[in-house]
Amino acid sequence: MMIALREEEVMKNRGYASTVSAAYAAFTRNFRDLFRFVWPFALVFAIGSWLTSFVFAAFWPSVVEGLTMGRWLLPFGMWLLVVGIAMLSKLFLYGRTTMMFNGKSLVWNMVRLLALMLCLLPVFILSLVTMGLLWVPVTYPAYQYIVKTNERFLSLFFKGYAIGLRHWGYLFLTQLLATLCAALVILVVSMPMIVLTMAQRVSLVGSMEGDPAGVPSYFGLLVGGVIVATAFVASFVIVFLMIVGYFMYGSVTTREEERNKSRYALQTDDQEA
Numbered sequence: 001m002m003i004a005l006r007e008e009e010v011m012k013n014r015g016y017a018s019t020v021s022a023a024y025a026a027f028t029r030n031f032r033d034l035f036r037f038v039w040p041f042a043l044v045f046a047i048g049s050w051l052t053s054f055v056f057a058a059f060w061p062s063v064v065e066g067l068t069m070g071r072w073l074l075p076f077g078m079w080l081l082v083v084g085i086a087m088l089s090k091l092f093l094y095g096r097t098t099m100m101f102n103g104k105s106l107v108w109n110m111v112r113l114l115a116l117m118l119c120l121l122p123v124f125i126l127s128l129v130t131m132g133l134l135w136v137p138v139t140y141p142a143y144q145y146i147v148k149t150n151e152r153f154l155s156l157f158f159k160g161y162a163i164g165l166r167h168w169g170y171l172f173l174t175q176l177l178a179t180l181c182a183a184l185v186i187l188v189v190s191m192p193m194i195v196l197t198m199a200q201r202v203s204l205v206g207s208m209e210g211d212p213a214g215v216p217s218y219f220g221l222l223v224g225g226v227i228v229a230t231a232f233v234a235s236f237v238i239v240f241l242m243i244v245g246y247f248m249y250g251s252v253t254t255r256e257e258e259r260n261k262s263r264y265a266l267q268t269d270d271q272e273a
Contacts, residue, residue, distance in 0.1 A: 005030075005100055005243070010250035013258060016173040019251055020181065023244040034239070041096040042235035048089020049231035050224050052082045053197070093235055097242045098146050109146075116145055119153045136172045137164025143249035167252050178244040182237045193230040196223045 005026060014022060027034070095110035102109070120138060127135035141160025145153055164171060200223050 010247055011254050013254045014251045016170055019174050019247050020178050020244055023247040027240050027243050038096055041092045042232050045089045045093040045235045046228045046231035048085050050227045051085050053227055055082055097239050101147055101246050102149050136168055137161050139171055140164035140252055143245055174248050178241055182241055185237055186234050189233050190230050193226045196226055
C-alpha cells in the first residue's frame, strides 16, 4: 500500500519549530500505515548495519596486521565492502521513504538517490572546508530533485541552491532542531548497543594481544541482535528526519511562491500608476 502525504498539508509557510512539529504530527498520525509500508526496508537497513559491524570486527585483526606489514589491499577492500553494504542498505530505506514524496517505484527512487549522491559529492567535499555551512542550502534542491521527477539535476541545482541560500537561516534552524530531537532519541535507544560493542572491542583487542576472551561465546550473537534491533528503531527516526526535510521543502516552496506573487503585484501596481 502506497502512502502519500497530502500536498495541502506539506505546502504551507511555517517557521522552523512549526515545520518540525507538523512533520512529527504527520509521522505519528500515519505511523501504523507507515510502519507497514517501511518495516521490511527498515529491517534491510538494520541487517546492513549489523553486517558492516560484523565485517569490521571480523577483518580488523587482519587489517591491523596488513597495515603494519605495508599491505594495503585488504584494508582498502574491507573499507570498500563496508561502505558498499552500508550504502546499499541505506538506499533501500531512503528509496522506500521517498516513494511517499513522488509516487514513483522503489527502483526508480533508488537510482534517483544514487545519482543525487554522486552529483552532490563534490559539494559535500567542498562544504567540509566551511564546516558544513555550504551544505545547508543543498537540502532544498535535493528535495526538488526527488519531488520534481521530470527535471534534471543541473536544471534544478543552481537556482535551487540560490533559493536555499536565501532561506539559509530557516533551513539551518529546522535541520538543527530536528537533528537534536533525533539524536536524543537515538542516543537513548543506542545505549545498550554502545555498552556491548565497547565490551566486544575491548575483548577483541585483548585477544589480539594474547589475552583470553573476556566475554562468553554467545556474546557475538547478543551484540548482533542488539545492533539489528537498535538500527531497526533508528531507521524510523531517519524516516522522520526525511519527512521533516519534505515539509521544509514545502515551506520554502510556498514562501517563494508568495514572494513571487508579491513582486508581481507590486510590478502591476507600478504599471497602473
